[in-house]
Amino acid sequence: MKRTILLTGKTGQLGSELLRSLPRLGEVIAPDRNELDLRDPETIRLVMRDVKPQLVINAAAYTAVDAAETDEAGALAVNAEGPQLLALEAKKVGAPLIHFSTDYVFDGSKNIPYVESDSRNPLNAYGRTKLAGEEAIRNSGADHLIFRTSWVYATHGRNFLLTILRLATEREELKIIDDQIGSPTSALDLAEATTAILAGMIARAKDQLTLPSVDGIYHMTAPDYTTWYEFAKAILDETASTRQNLPWLTSATKGRPIIARRVLPIATQAFGSPTHRPAYSVLSNAHLKETFGITLLDWRSQLRKCFSLERNPAILPPAFSSH
Ligand SMILES: NC(=O)c1ccc[n+]([C@@H]2O[C@H](COP(=O)([O-])OP(=O)(O)OC[C@H]3O[C@@H](n4cnc5c(N)ncnc54)[C@H](OP(=O)(O)O)[C@@H]3O)[C@@H](O)[C@H]2O)c1
Numbered sequence: 594m595k596r597t598i599l600l601t602g603k604t605g606q607l608g609s610e611l612l613r614s615l616p617r618l619g620e621v622i623a624p625d626r627n628e629l630d631l632r633d634p635e636t637i638r639l640v641m642r643d644v645k646p647q648l649v650i651n652a653a654a655y656t657a658v659d660a661a662e663t664d665e666a667g668a669l670a671v672n673a674e675g676p677q678l679l680a681l682e683a684k685k686v687g688a689p690l691i692h693f694s695t696d697y698v699f700d701g702s703k704n705i706p707y708v709e710s711d712s713r714n715p716l717n718a719y720g721r722t723k724l725a726g727e728e729a730i731r732n733s734g735a736d737h738l739i740f741r742t743s744w745v746y747a748t749h750g751r752n753f754l755l756t757i758l759r760l761a762t763e764r765e766e767l768k769i770i771d772d773q774i775g776s777p778t779s780a781l782d783l784a785e786a787t788t789a790i791l792a793g794m795i796a797r798a799k800d801q802l803t804l805p806s807v808d809g810i811y812h813m814t815a816p817d818y819t820t821w822y823e824f825a826k827a828i829l830d831e832t833a834s835t836r837q838n839l840p841w842l843t844s845a846t847k848g849r850p851i852i853a854r855r856v857l858p859i860a861t862q863a864f865g866s867p868t869h870r871p872a873y874s875v876l877s878n879a880h881l882k883e884t885f886g887i888t889l890l891d892w893r894s895q896l897r898k899c900f901s902l903e904r905n906p907a908i909l910p911p912a913f914s915s916h
Contacts, residue, residue: 595619595620596618596619596620596647596648596795597619597620597622597644597645597646597647597648598615598618598619598620598621598622598646598647598648598649598650599622599623599624599640599641599644599646599648599649599650599688600612600615600621600622600623600650600652601623601624601629601631601649601650601651601652601653601679602651602652602653602654603623603624603625603652604625604626605652605653605654605656605750606745606746606747606749606750606752606780607652607693607745607747607780607783607784608623608652608653609747609749609750609780610747610780610781610783610784610785611650611652611784611787611788613784614784614785614787614788615650615784615788615791617788617792618648618788618791618792618795619647619648619795622644622646624640626653628640630675631653631670631671631674631675631676631679632667632670632671632674632675634675634678637675637678637679637682638678638682641679641682641683641685641686642682645686646683646686646688647687647688648688648689648691648791649679649683649688649689649690649691650690650691650787651676651679651690651691651692651693652693653671653675654671654672654693654723655667655668655670655671655672655719655722656719657719658697658717658719658868658870659866659867659868661717661718661719661722662717662718662719662867662868664718665718665721665722668718668719668722669721669722669725671722672719672722672723672725672726673722673723673725673726673728673729674729676690676692676726676729676730677726677729677730677733680692680729680730680733680735680737681733681734681735683735683736684733684734684735684736688735688736689735689736689737689738689808690730690733690735690736690737690738691737691738691740691787691791692726692727692730692737692738692739692740693739693740693741693742693783694723694724694726694727694739694740694741694742694810695719695720695723695741695742695743696741696742696743696744696775696776696814696871696874696875696876697715697716697717697719697720697723697870697871697874698713698714698715698720698723698724698727698741699711699713699714699715699720699871699874700714700715700716700871701716701773701870701871701872701873701874702714702871702873703873704873705875706875706876706877707812707874707875707876707877708812708877708879708880709741709809709810709811709812709880716869716870716871717868717869717870719868727739727810731810736808737808737809738790738807738808738809738811739809739810739811740783740787740810740811740812740813741810741811741812741813741814741876742778742783742812742813742814742876743775743776743777743778743814743874743876744775744776744777744778744814744824745778745779745780745783746777746778746779746780746899747779747780747781747899748839748841748842748845748899748902749841750780753777753821753824753825753828754828754845754896754899755845757769757825757828757829758828758832758842758845758846758851759845759846759847760853761829761832761846761851761852761853762846762847762849762850762851762852762853763852764852764853765852765853765854765855766853766854766855766856766857767825767853767855767856767857768856768857768858768859768863768864769821769822769825769856769857769858769859770820770821770822770858770859770860770861770864771820771821771822771823771858771859771860772820772860772861772872773820773821773861773870773871773872773873773874774818774819774820774872774873774874774875775818775819775820775871775873775874775875776814776815776816776817776818776819776874776875776876776892777815777819777824777892777895777896778813778814778815778889778892778895779895779896779898779899781895781898781899781902782815782889782890782895782898783813783889786813786887786889787813789885789887790885790887793885794807807884807885811880811881811884811885812876812877812878812880812881813878813881813889814875814876814878814889815889815890815891815892815895816878816888816889816891817891817892818875818892819892820858822856822858822859824892824896825856826856827893827896828896829851829853829856831896831897831899831900832851832900833851835900837900837901839900839902841899841902842900
C-alpha cells in the first residue's frame with residue numbers, strides 16, 4: 594500500500610533532510626508555511642482533510658530562541674497550539690504524529706544525562722513553548738512519537754556551524770562559550786534515524802500504521818557531548834583539513850578565506866545573552882536504543898560526515914510533491 598506522509602517544515606534544517614529520506618517510505622506531501630501555517634488553524638484543518646495522510650511528521654517549529662523571549666505568544670502558537678491541532682486532526686484520520694522537541698525543556702541543573710522522565714523546568718520562552726507542545730500532543734489522544742533533540746545543525750539554514758564559518762572569515766579571534774555542555778546533532782543524522790525507525794514500524798505494521806507499544810517521548814541526539822567552544826574548534830579543524838571543494842562550504846564562507854587563528858573559551862556570563870540557556874543539557878539516548886535499536890554517530894563523526902558531503906542545498910530531491 595502506498596502511504597501518504599504529510600511533512601511540515603520542509604524548508605528547515607531537519608525538514609529538508611527528511612524531504613530527502615522520507616520518499617522511500619511513501620508519497621511525501623510537504624506544504625510550505627503559506628499552505629499550512631501552524632498559526633492558522635484553518636490551513637491545518639484544510640490540508641489534513643484534503644491529504645488524509647497515514648503519517649504526519651511535524652518538523653516545523655519556532656526555533657529563534659532569543660526572539661521567543663519577546664514573542665512568547667508567537668512561539669506558543671507555532672510550537673504548541675498548531676501541533677495540538679495537528680495531533681487532533683491526525684487522530685481523526687488515524688495517523689500517528691511524529692514531532693520533535695528540545696533539550697531546552699530541562700534547566701541544566703543535573704550533571705548526568707537527562708532521561709525522558711526527568712522533571713522539566715525550561716529556563717527560557719522557547720523551552721516553555723516546546724514543553725507546552727509536548728504536553729498538548731500527549732494529551733491529544735493521538736498516537737505519537739516525540740523525539741527530543743539538541744544543538745541541531747546542518748549545511749544549510751541558521752545554525753552554529755554556519756555562524757562559526759562566517760565569523761571565521763571576518764575575525765582573527767573567536768570567543769566561544771565553554772560552560773554550556775550539550776550534544777551537537779546533525780539534521781542529516783536525525784532525519785536518517787527517524788526514517789529508519791519509521792521504516793521498521795511500517796515493515797511491522799502491514800496496513801494500518803499504529804504505534805501501540807512505542808508511543809511517547811524519546812531522546813535522539815549524538816550519544817556523547819561537548820561544549821560550544823570545543824564544537825567551534827572542531828568545525829575549524831574540519832574546515833582546515835577539508836581538501837574537497839564543497840558547495841555548501843563555499844556558500845557558508847561566501848568563498849572568502851578563513852582568517853580566524855585563535856578560539857578563546859569564555860563564560861556564558863561574559864557572552865551577555867539576555868536569554869537563559871541550560872548549562873548542561875546532555876540527553877541519555879538509552880530509551881531510544883532499547884526500543885528501536887538505534888544509536889546515532891558520535892558528534893565528531895556527524896560533523897565529519899557533513900564535511901564529506903558534496904551536496905548543494907539549493908537542489909531539492911525530485912521525489913517529493915508539494916501540496
Ligand atoms: N535548531 C536547534 O538547535 C534545535 C534544537 C533542539 C530541538 N530542535 C527542534 O528540532 C525541530 C527541527 O528544528 P530545525 O532546526 O530544523 O528548525 P528550522 O531550521 O528553524 O526550521 C523551522 C521550519 O519551521 C517552519 N515554520 C516556522 N514557522 C512556521 C509556521 N508558522 N507554520 C509552518 N511552518 C513554520 C519554517 O518555515 P520557513 O522556512 O518558511 O520559516 C521551517 O521550515 C524543531 O521541532 C525544533 O524545535 C531544534
